[in-house]
Amino acid sequence: FRTAAVIPAAGRGVRLGPGAPKALRALNGTPMLVHAVRAMAASRSVALVVVVAPPDGATEVKNLFAEHALPDRTDFLVVPGGESRQESVKLGLEALPPGFDVVLVHDAARPLVPVDTVDAVIEAVRDGAPAVVPALPLADTVKQVEPRTDGSPEPVVATPERSRLRAVQTPQGFDHATLVRAHESVTENVTDDASMIEQLGLPVVVVPGHEEAFKVTRPLDLVLAEAVLARRRA
Numbered sequence: 001f002r003t004a005a006v007i008p009a010a011g012r013g014v015r016l017g018p019g020a021p022k023a024l025r026a027l028n029g030t031p032m033l034v035h036a037v038r039a040m041a042a043s044r045s046v047a048l049v050v051v052v053a054p055p056d057g058a059t060e061v062k063n064l065f066a067e068h069a070l071p072d073r074t075d076f077l078v079v080p081g082g083e084s085r086q087e088s089v090k091l092g093l094e095a096l097p098p099g100f101d102v103v104l105v106h107d108a109a110r111p112l113v114p115v116d117t118v119d120a121v122i123e124a125v126r127d128g129a130p131a132v133v134p135a136l137p138l139a140d141t142v143k144q145v146e147p148r149t150d151g152s153p154e155p156v157v158a159t160p161e162r163s164r165l166r167a168v169q170t171p172q173g174f175d176h177a178t179l180v181r182a183h184e185s186v187t188e189n190v191t192d193d194a195s196m197i198e199q200l201g202l203p204v205v206v207v208p209g210h211e212e213a214f215k216v217t218r219p220l221d222l223v224l225a226e227a228v229l230a231r232r233r234a
């Protein structure tokens with residue numbers, strides 16, 4: 001089995017507040033994207049990391065990795081991204097050289113995922129699952145609402161049973177050919193790669209996620225991420 005990781009990193013990070021594209025913002029002095037690439041390269045199974053850069057930032061990203069070395073066993077490519085996360089992932093897949101049968105898709109915005117989680121995802125794909133997602137039970141109860149755009153209170157429509165819900169993280173792992181097929185046939189916009197496999201009618205399985213694989217989305221997440229890094233160094 002040969003495994004490649006595609007890292008969509010072309011988002012603007014609007015919810016994080018004004019500044020550089022999210023992936024290029026620093027956590028304890030090192031850009032988030034560098035942490036995310038290292039997290040994939042930490043797995044001995046990952047032979048190639050493809051970073052999907054902001055369309056106008058591919059050169060900047062290439063220069064970044066001239067400064068931040070990766071393990072010798074890991075190849076590295078940078079390609080420009082697209083308008084949506086889904087399009088960015090597709091562009092990353094199209095850049096893969098032949099010979100990879102397992103593909104991970106990992107958000108640059110999850111810089112601290114531990115290597116054990118990465119390896120567990122890869123192993124489950126090798127064991128035969130077409131798609132694998134790391135996931136955690138929820139602390140909050142989730143309500144489905146009828147969204148309102150006029151600012152009036154949103155009515156609750158349903159309350160799914162919390163014990164059956166999972167919050168999914170990345171890296172998500174795929175049989176390469178299956179993920180390529182999903183990108184050819186699913187055209188509506190999705191926020192989760194595995195849901196495209198569900199739409200093909202194929203099974204998606206869950207492995208345990210990790211609390212340090214949280215997504216850096218809002219300003220408070222930066223504080224938490226820097227605290228996790230400081231604790232790792234202590």
Ligand code: C5P
Pocket residue numbers: 007008009010011012022023052081082083084085086088089106107108109110191217
């Ligand atoms: O917006 P969201 O939080 O879902 O973004 C998840 C990941 O997708 C981030 O790493 C972001 O950089 C990436 N992305 C992308 N291309 C886009 C939008 C988001 O690569 N057009």
